Amino acid sequence: MSFVHKWVPGSGSGGRTLLLLHGTGGNESDLLPLGRVLDGDANLLSPRGKILEHGMPRFFKRLAEGVFDQQDLKFRTAELAEWIASAAKQYQTGPVTAVGYSNGANIAASLLLSGQATEFDRAVLLRAMTPFEPEVLPDLRGKRILMLNGTHDPIIPPDNSKHLAALLTKAGADVDLRWTNTGHGLEQGEIVEASEWLRTNMEKDQPR
Numbered sequence: 001m002s003f004v005h006k007w008v009p010g011s012g013s014g015g016r017t018l019l020l021l022h023g024t025g026g027n028e029s030d031l032l033p034l035g036r037v038l039d040g041d042a043n044l045l046s047p048r049g050k051i052l053e054h055g056m057p058r059f060f061k062r063l064a065e066g067v068f069d070q071q072d073l074k075f076r077t078a079e080l081a082e083w084i085a086s087a088a089k090q091y092q093t094g095p096v097t098a099v100g101y102s103n104g105a106n107i108a109a110s111l112l113l114s115g116q117a118t119e120f121d122r123a124v125l126l127r128a129m130t131p132f133e134p135e136v137l138p139d140l141r142g143k144r145i146l147m148l149n150g151t152h153d154p155i156i157p158p159d160n161s162k163h164l165a166a167l168l169t170k171a172g173a174d175v176d177l178r179w180t181n182t183g184h185g186l187e188q189g190e191i192v193e194a195s196e197w198l199r200t201n202m203e204k205d206q207p208r
């Protein structure tokens with residue numbers, strides 16, 4: 001079990017890592033510039049999704065837009081969780097924050113909802129929707145999640161994102177769901193919001 005990936009060591013002495021999960025058609029290089037803007041000092045760890053949809057990498061199969069192959073999602077979520085755990089050891093990542101966009105945000109949400117987000121306590125979900133309906137909610141107390149969504153996103157229905165936020169909150173996570181008057185693409189202002197959120201949450205993590 002391995003993933004094509006990039007590891008970019010950070011300049012900071014703090015030893016923290018952003019786990020970058022790209023959207024459909026992206027790859028392991030795609031989100032590196034975003035990661036660097038979000039956190040100038042963090043290590044960056046960025047795997048490439050193994051599914052190819054008409055040549056476009058993804059993290060799990062879908063049957064149609066917004067309709068996910070649940071069996072594959074389950075398998076791919078467990079596979080990614082295992083890889084993240086081994087990469088965290090190999091690279092000595094320190095605290096990890098997941099940052100996912102679109103399909104990458106959806107697999108991050110799947111890791112959280114399936115209780116397999118053991119390597120990260122923070123997540124920035126950019127344009128995420130509900131990947132599956134959990135039969136039993138995991139215990140997500142202590143997890144902090146920022147969700148940034150577009151009110152006019154043609155791919156991610158707002159009610160679906162609200163449902164995901166409600167599930168994560170019910171599971172005990174501290175969820176900050178924010179909306180921008182835009183579509184599926186990210187706005188510059190949202191990137192600023194995400195980096196501020198990361199900084200604030202890093203400060204919360206400092207030992208007193």
Ligand code: MLT
Binds near residue numbers: 066
């Ligand atoms: C998905 O398939 O995960 C979502 O529809 C978002 C995307 O288009 O990748």
